Amino acid sequence: MTDLRTHAEEIHEQFSDQLEIDVEDVESRLDTLVNEYKVPLEEARRSVTNGYLDEAGMERDDLGGGGGNEHVELADIDTAEQWVDVTAKVVDLWEPRSDSIAQVGLLGDESGTIKFTKWAKSDLPELEEEHVYDLGNVVTDEYQGNYSVKLNRTTTIEEVEEDIEVGDDTRTVEGALVDIQNGSGLIKRCPEEGCTRVLQNGRCSEHGEVDGEFDLRIKGVLDDGNEVQEIIFDQEATEELTGIELEEAKDMAMDALDTTVVADEMRAATLGRYYRVTGPTLGRYVLVNDLEILDEPVDAEQALIKARSI
């Protein structure tokens, strides 16, 4: 029974600020599941915790880690669902895409950068660009091999005076180019000063209908057999990658009365080939500065294993 009691105390501790519950109640819920219904302990814990989350109207991310977190450097974050403390500068803020998100952007420290998300219902103060903060109790997350941190209602935010020199987070990745995503090829950008947004059907999401400026870009995915990495080629890198220059791309689109022929042509020329690219990391992308064409799969054995598993 003492084992269940310990688990009950841990669960109780996580909800002590939000719910009026007592340890006995938690323990008896666990006891019913484990001893009556023979539910494995971990599953019982999850079930009981979810029950309290519902009662409190909370999400799993709102739960604290119970203090005593490790203070880590951003580049060392390589596991999801860890509760950690970081000291970081807000390098960039983006427009959140959802009402559930209050702020989204990029944090940086000496070791590199990482994306962060702050939930709207966390009721935390606004973070400002270029300011440095001690962030206590943030939770790590992972999506397709890229890590981020989430600020939730248990997170503590304290601005600090010291400045941080944000580290060079240039990365080199290699693998087969397995996908070229929508929004690649010949695109048009908003000509308004400082905007450069990619137009959708001739419209900028900020400035409405504008006379766009042509540009080349590829949003691609490299797969090394183990994991995938999203990469972006700017005009120069796209021309180097595909051998198709901007003027030529415009002619192609003009002849076909369709800009999508450019991306199709680029796909045909590059998909399945192996590349090594180097450049700075921006959010989940590596921005390609250097490009090298490889003859062989990086790790033929890994690629084969992967191929067999599909």
Ligand SMILES: [Zn+2]
């Ligand atoms: Zn615009």
